[in-house]
Amino acid sequence: xxxxxxxxxxDHAIVRxxxxxxxxxxxxxxxxxxxxxxxxxxxxxxxxxxDLVITDISLPGGSGLELIARIKQHTESAAIxxxxxHQNPGFALRALRAGALGYVTxxxxxxxxLHAIRDVYxxxxxxxxxxxxxxxxxxxxxxxxxxxxxxLREFEILRLLVAGKSHADIAGILNISAKTACNCHYLIKRKxxxxxxxxxxxxxxxxxxxxxxA
Amino acid sequence: xxxxxxxxxxDHAIVRxxxxxxxxxxxxxxxxxxxxxxxxxxxxxxxxxxDLVITDISLPGGSGLELIARIKQHTESAAIxxxxxHQNPGFALRALRAGALGYVTxxxxxxxxLHAIRDVYxxxxxxxxxxxxxxxxxxxxxxxxxxxxxxLREFEILRLLVAGKSHADIAGILNISAKTACNCHYLIKRKxxxxxxxxxxxxxxxxxxxxxxA
DNA sequence: GAAACCCCGGGCAATATGCCCGCGATTGCC
DNA sequence: GGCAATCGCGGGCATATTGCCCGGGGTTTC
Numbered sequence: 001x002x003x004x005x006x007x008x009x010x011d012h013a014i015v016r017x018x019x020x021x022x023x024x025x026x027x028x029x030x031x032x033x034x035x036x037x038x039x040x041x042x043x044x045x046x047x048x049x050x051d052l053v054i055t056d057i058s059l060p061g062g063s064g065l066e067l068i069a070r071i072k073q074h075t076e077s078a079a080i081x082x083x084x085x086h087q088n089p090g091f092a093l094r095a096l097r098a099g100a101l102g103y104v105t106x107x108x109x110x111x112x113x114l115h116a117i118r119d120v121y122x123x124x125x126x127x128x129x130x131x132x133x134x135x136x137x138x139x140x141x142x143x144x145x146x147x148x149x150x151x152l153r154e155f156e157i158l159r160l161l162v163a164g165k166s167h168a169d170i171a172g173i174l175n176i177s178a179k180t181a182c183n184c185h186y187l188i189k190r191k192x193x194x195x196x197x198x199x200x201x202x203x204x205x206x207x208x209x210x211x212x213x214a
Numbered sequence: 215x216x217x218x219x220x221x222x223x224x225d226h227a228i229v230r231x232x233x234x235x236x237x238x239x240x241x242x243x244x245x246x247x248x249x250x251x252x253x254x255x256x257x258x259x260x261x262x263x264x265d266l267v268i269t270d271i272s273l274p275g276g277s278g279l280e281l282i283a284r285i286k287q288h289t290e291s292a293a294i295x296x297x298x299x300h301q302n303p304g305f306a307l308r309a310l311r312a313g314a315l316g317y318v319t320x321x322x323x324x325x326x327x328l329h330a331i332r333d334v335y336x337x338x339x340x341x342x343x344x345x346x347x348x349x350x351x352x353x354x355x356x357x358x359x360x361x362x363x364x365x366l367r368e369f370e371i372l373r374l375l376v377a378g379k380s381h382a383d384i385a386g387i388l389n390i391s392a393k394t395a396c397n398c399h400y401l402i403k404r405k406x407x408x409x410x411x412x413x414x415x416x417x418x419x420x421x422x423x424x425x426x427x428a
Numbered sequence: 429g430a431a432a433c434c435c436c437g438g439g440c441a442a443t444a445t446g447c448c449c450g451c452g453a454t455t456g457c458c
Numbered sequence: 459g460g461c462a463a464t465c466g467c468g469g470g471c472a473t474a475t476t477g478c479c480c481g482g483g484g485t486t487t488c
Binding site for chain 2: 012019109110199
Binding site: 390397398 | 464466469
């Protein structure tokens with residue numbers, strides 16, 4: 001049996017070092033190349049046609065998601081495993097949607113990674129347990145849809161809220177009672193699944209309701 | 215000459231693997247122990263009295279900052295090098311203030327890390343170039359000052375808050391009462407001049423306490 | 429005209445908050 | 459040593475805010 005030929009992509013040298021050390025112990029796995037950014041990575045992929053690509057999400061020179069898409073576009077059958085430190089399920093979803101077969105967080109044990117490599121090579125989907133759990137908890141359909149479930153008024157109030165206005169301010173601006181603004185605030189949080197104003201704010205930013213500049 | 219005896223602290227097994235692989239090539243450096251959380255780390259430190267500790271900031275079982283403080287309290291002369299993925303200069307500042315001698319980001323080249331290890335062992339301060347630059351720029355920008363008025367504990371709680379934790383969650387994580395977390399929350403808002411959690415969250419993002427994905 | 433939405437706000441109990449206090453442990457400074 | 463300052467911790471308490479449900483009046487749509 002020939003070893004699985006692997007291309008490593010990660011911008012942290014220390015992490016690549018870790019991969020090499022770990023994978024060197026596996027006779028059926030062979031690291032044939034490494035890359036620290038997307039440009040290098042894509043070039044290596046085209047030249048070497050590895051059996052499997054392990055990549056991080058955050059990479060200099062463009063996101064890992066883009067890299068995945070480009071690779072899949074070039075070789076539809078490419079096996080890609082994402083190994084990221086992000087526990088954010090949004091990344092996982094997007095990575096899988098972009099064409100990755102697996103997504104494993106860096107806090108996973110080495111054995112999990114090794115399993116994932118072999119699973120992905122065999123064409124099976126892999127999702128680390130922590131992410132799976134978070135995803136499962138997140139409502140079906142995701143938040144983008146939730147935003148659309150807001151009524152116009154609610155959306156308006158959300159904007160004012162995240163702009164820093166108090167209920168009283170909003171009451172004044174919209175000529176309604178502060179209690180209405182408060183109720184609306186509550187409904188918005190419920191619809192978006194935010195447990196606190198902090199979560200609400202982060203959501204608002206992620207959903208591009210609020211642009212943070214300056 | 216005897217080798218520098220090093221204690222590695224990082225919650226990612228793959229990163230520890232990387233360290234070991236990298237440091238094994240250096241005859242003057244010897245990894246004598248590893249830890250994946252603060253409790254383990256502190257115990258190892260007490261038992262082994264290593265010459266140098268390399269640690270991450272985000273660790274399960276309490277922050278790396280606390281670990282640094284505890285270690286310094288136990289052994290004033292301990293040499294501690296922080297090797298973190300956070301480019302946030304707030305972390306660097308706080309780590310140095312807590313007693314670390316060096317702060318290097320994980321995106322640094324291995325040689326930088328090796329140099330840092332030897333510098334810190336020799337009692338010299340080390341700050342990676344990228345952090346130094348950001349720090350310098352922020353000094354000019356102001357505002358960062360308010361953040362610095364936060365105590366270590368407050369900063370820690372702020373991080374947890376903006377990560378979406380409730381007072382009860384924080385109480386559990388830090389082993390304090392929810393009321394204390396609540397009081398701290400209040401003090402943080404007052405110190406930073408935030409009138410609401412929404413403003414607090416936006417501030418946290420602007421001050422790079424909280425990183426939002428793009 | 430009925431059903432299904434909005435938007436508006438009252439009501440009320442449960443919680444959280446703002447704010448102040450004091451305790452014990454450090455730390456620093458004379 | 460001793461005194462002041464600071465920090466982390468949390469109790470107390472009045473007040474404000476919240477979660478949650480309600481109903482009414484106004485539309486649109488079938």
